[in-house]
Amino acid sequence: MNSVDSIERFMSGLEKRNPGESEFHQAVEEVARDVMPFVADHEAYQQEGILERMTEPDRIVIFRVCWVDDKGHVRANRGYRVQFNQAIGPYKGGLRFHPSVNLSILKFLGFEQIFKNSLTSLPVGGAKGGANFNPKGKSDREVMRFCQAFMMELHRHIGPDVDVPAGDIGVGSREIGYLYGQYKRLANTHTGAITGKSIDFGGSHVRKEATGYGCVFFVENMLNHVSDGLEGKTCVVSGSGNVAIYTAEKLISKGAKVVTLSDSDGFIYDENGIDDEKLAWVIKLKMERRGRIREFAEEFGVEYIAGKGPWAVPCDLAFPSATQNEISEEDAKTLVKNGLQGLGEGANMPVERSAVKVFQNAEVLYAPGKAANAGGVAVSAMEMTQNSMRLSWSRDELESKLQGVMKNIHDNCVTYGSSEQNSKKVNYVKGANIAGFKRVADAMVAYGVT
Numbered sequence: 118m119n120s121v122d123s124i125e126r127f128m129s130g131l132e133k134r135n136p137g138e139s140e141f142h143q144a145v146e147e148v149a150r151d152v153m154p155f156v157a158d159h160e161a162y163q164q165e166g167i168l169e170r171m172t173e174p175d176r177i178v179i180f181r182v183c184w185v186d187d188k189g190h191v192r193a194n195r196g197y198r199v200q201f202n203q204a205i206g207p208y209k210g211g212l213r214f215h216p217s218v219n220l221s222i223l224k225f226l227g228f229e230q231i232f233k234n235s236l237t238s239l240p241v242g243g244a245k246g247g248a249n250f251n252p253k254g255k256s257d258r259e260v261m262r263f264c265q266a267f268m269m270e271l272h273r274h275i276g277p278d279v280d281v282p283a284g285d286i287g288v289g290s291r292e293i294g295y296l297y298g299q300y301k302r303l304a305n306t307h308t309g310a311i312t313g314k315s316i317d318f319g320g321s322h323v324r325k326e327a328t329g330y331g332c333v334f335f336v337e338n339m340l341n342h343v344s345d346g347l348e349g350k351t352c353v354v355s356g357s358g359n360v361a362i363y364t365a366e367k368l369i370s371k372g373a374k375v376v377t378l379s380d381s382d383g384f385i386y387d388e389n390g391i392d393d394e395k396l397a398w399v400i401k402l403k404m405e406r407r408g409r410i411r412e413f414a415e416e417f418g419v420e421y422i423a424g425k426g427p428w429a430v431p432c433d434l435a436f437p438s439a440t441q442n443e444i445s446e447e448d449a450k451t452l453v454k455n456g457l458q459g460l461g462e463g464a465n466m467p468v469e470r471s472a473v474k475v476f477q478n479a480e481v482l483y484a485p486g487k488a489a490n491a492g493g494v495a496v497s498a499m500e501m502t503q504n505s506m507r508l509s510w511s512r513d514e515l516e517s518k519l520q521g522v523m524k525n526i527h528d529n530c531v532t533y534g535s536s537e538q539n540s541k542k543v544n545y546v547k548g549a550n551i552a553g554f555k556r557v558a559d560a561m562v563a564y565g566v567t
């Protein structure tokens with residue numbers, strides 16, 4: 118049987134065992150296509166059934182979250198924690214609060230997290246969680262009551278050496294404060310059981326910036342590898358949350374021109390480039406006033422395009438930083454036609470599978486999320502270290518450690534993803550999948566069948 122047959126067989130078994138979970142199928146298939154030929158060359162991985170075991174979560178907790186809204190009505194949501202793999206360290210991964218949250222989305226995110234966390238070379242396993250709760254339009258008190266109710270159950274399943282959640286879509290510093298406050302009250306300990314905390318109570322410098330900064334460092338490494346750099350590049354960024362904002366900030370500081378930001382209603386196009394002052398205004402808009410990105414267009418007199426992503430705007434570099442599958446095959450063709458040179462996935466799995474192929478065929482420098490956005494979880498792992506040591510490292514120290522981690526991930530992708538004929542031609546998707554898989558697989562082999 119050839120490797121294509123065996124991938125089809127593997128995927129058909131996985132789809133039968135996990136019916137209807139399209140995002141999870143997509144994430145596994147992307148890994149399996151690269152990893153199965155590598156497994157075929159390593160008898161121990163085959164004998165120990167590593168890929169089969171790695172695609173089955175260690176455990177999933179699903180629970181009811183009941184809370185009372187400002188009108189006194191009882192509300193019920195569904196909470197989840199998918200503890201996927203703890204071969205190389207405690208479960209680690211964010212919490213997402215968004216109405217679209219379901220098991221398929223959290224399983225895809227938890228699965229991706231295994232490989233991403235492995236790539237950081239830090240001791241963290243893979244997990245993800247969240248709830249189908251929409252913080253948009255809720256008062257601070259409602260968000261607080263929801264977070265407290267969510268933690269009422271979650272606290273039984275987490276701890277600094279067990280499972281350490283953090284933020285993701287809809288979970289920023291406000292939510293982390295409420296979640297950690299409730300955890301501390303229930304567990305009666307002040308430990309690093311959550312990351313992304315405020316600096317005032319055990320958080321780390323550079324955590325909030327880390328995913329966006331790390332993504333820019335990664336793309337810079339890819340450009341340097343082909344003797345190019347960021348200066349003067351026109352960049353399209355989607356989203357206007359944590360990842361998008363700090364991606365834009367670092368790009369601006371490196372002399373690139375950021376021309377778009379978006380949210381789920383539409384995008385703004387600022388032809389002259391967003392500068393630090395305008396970005397500071399966006400931070401206030403999104404993090405304090407919790408407004409919509411169209412207000413940027415009204416404030417600064419630039420174009421606002423409703424109901425679309427920014428992918429038809431001509432650019433050198435693209436940074437999808439909002440959500441999964443936000444770039445379709447058509448979008449990819451448009452980006453390539455307009456001269457796209459590189460793309461860094463700030464978001465998790467923002468590019469549909471058929472669109473990935475378009476970028477790869479066009480030889481775009483393409484950085485998959487598990488490599489490009491690993492900076493966030495890397496600094497989270499550093500927050501855990503600082504919490505254990507009861508110490509706080511400086512901003513400069515952390516930014517330089519983050520740069521080191523991103524360079525190391527880049528170089529590992531080159532090792533496992535280079536073409537034999539031309540070391541400048543790197544398949545970063547393959548490189549990230551194999552490098553991420555190998556470390557976890559070797560640990561699982563060492564443990565025996567568990």
Ligand SMILES: NC(=O)C1=CN([C@@H]2O[C@H](COP(=O)(O)OP(=O)(O)OC[C@H]3O[C@@H](n4cnc5c(N)ncnc54)[C@H](O)[C@@H]3O)[C@@H](O)[C@H]2O)C=CC1
Nearest residue numbers: 285286287328356357358359360380381439440464465493
């Ligand atoms: N926060 C972190 O440290 C990390 C986040 N990520 C990923 O980055 C992405 C963004 O996360 P954050 O910035 O943390 O979240 P956030 O909640 O701060 O921002 C999310 C942004 O995406 C937009 N958005 C959400 N759903 C959308 C949709 N269906 N269509 C268009 N826009 C949509 C929102 O309007 C918002 O601007 C997610 O895919 C997340 O999983 C990845 C690694 C780490």
Ligand SMILES: O=C(O)CCC(=O)C(=O)O
Nearest residue numbers: 210211283285493494497
């Ligand atoms: O910081 C963390 O633990 C997790 C960040 C995250 O959710 C992600 O990398 O997708």
